[in-house]
Amino acid sequence: MKQLARRITGTSKKSFGMYARAAASTRDDLIHMELGKPHADTPKHIKDATIAAIEAGEVHYSDLPGILPLRDAIVAKLARQNKMDVTPDQIVVTNGLTHGSYAALMAFIDDGDEVILLEPYYPQHIGKIELAGGVPVIVELDDENGFAIDADRINAAITPRTKMIVLISPCNPTGRVYSRDELTALADIAIQHDLIVVSDEVYEEIVYDEARHISIASLPGMAERTVTLFAFTKSFAMDGWRIGYLAAPQGAVGAILKITANEVTHVNTFIQHGALAALTGDPAVLAELVAEDRAKRDRVVTRLNQVSGIKCPWPQGTIYAFADISAFGIPSQEFAERLMDEAGVVVEAGSFYGETGEGRLRLCFGALSLEDIDEAMDRITAFVRTLG
DSSP: OOOOOHHHHTSOOOOOHHHHHHHTOOOSOOEEOSSOOOSSOOOHHHHHHHHHHHHTTOOSOOOTTOOHHHHHHHHHHIIIIIOOOOOGGGEEEESHHHHHHHHHHHHHOOTTOEEEEEESOOHHHHHHHHHTTOEEEEEEOOGGGTTOOOHHHHHHHOOTTEEEEEEESSOTTTOOOOOHHHHHHHHHHHHHTTOEEEEEOTTTTOBOTTOOOOOGGGSTTTGGGEEEEEESTTTTTOGGGOOEEEEOOHHHHHHHHHHHHHHHSSOOHHHHHHHHHHHHSOHHHHHHHHHHHHHHHHHHHHHHTTSTTOBOOOOSBSSEEEEEOGGGOOOHHHHHHHIIIIIOEEOEEGGGGOGGGTTEEEEESTTSOHHHHHHHHHHHHHHHHHTO
16 A cells, blocks of 8 residues: 555644543443533434424535525524624534634645644644644643633744634633633734634533633624634534534635535535524523533532542533642543543543643533432542542
């Protein structure tokens, strides 16, 4: 066989972390807190709308950027909720947010272009930057400052080759929901240096307490330089459906569609009708799902902070706790592996998200019932006792 392409052999090997290790395990009692998937079932009205679309014959090719009724509903949602003024021609429906981010990076990044990632980062973004020919530039955020956006550190990382900043808000893995002041500081940098911002906002609905999600594209001067990514994955428990969408400047949509049309033609037609039902259905359904996540967050963080040696800040959003285990003096990857092997609880090592994540574990509470969470916390408590 001839040699594989350099875009494969020369890119990051980091992909699925503890998920891959757990998949190879022979244990049948593992409790999975490593993968960011919802525990809830997809709401019935979304399933019903999808089944009705199939029965109505919505099974053929449709518009490349997505069916117009869905894009119209997205435009209305973005105006109402995100304070973004866009038209249906600026919307592209995608196979989940992962597909949308890949298309955006491929449309903008040339060989050698530098893309700034804030660390702790989401590892998949590194692979996609490299596949596009770009160079990831890591900007470490400060744990002592709650991993807040640091304009000085970002400015120090900018070079003549910098083209883009990738943002995740609410942030996976830290649970941080960036404030307006933080986002304004980042926007000022993007405007000053004429940079594109790709903003991953998949957890926009899942915020707690006094936190409020703000889309950076809604800030002055940012609409024309921001590609904003969304999905139905987490909010509506539709991870296996693989559907999301992006909003982009008018001049960028054609380039993005050139990528998506060559990849997938368009997103599954009848599933788009389910997404339409999600956006136009009773908002109480979404509120109930988020309330369940809040209850799980409260249980996990409370229980973790009762374990001697573990400190866990309260996430402002997402379905993750980012617990501090540095007191044990054990590398986070080793800790995660031992926790799985000895206690049967699978979590992700903080180092999977970059060097600033070392000394942390990411635990997905959204993937479990409250009963399973209690069992996982009991096992973690017992495991920590064995460490002395």
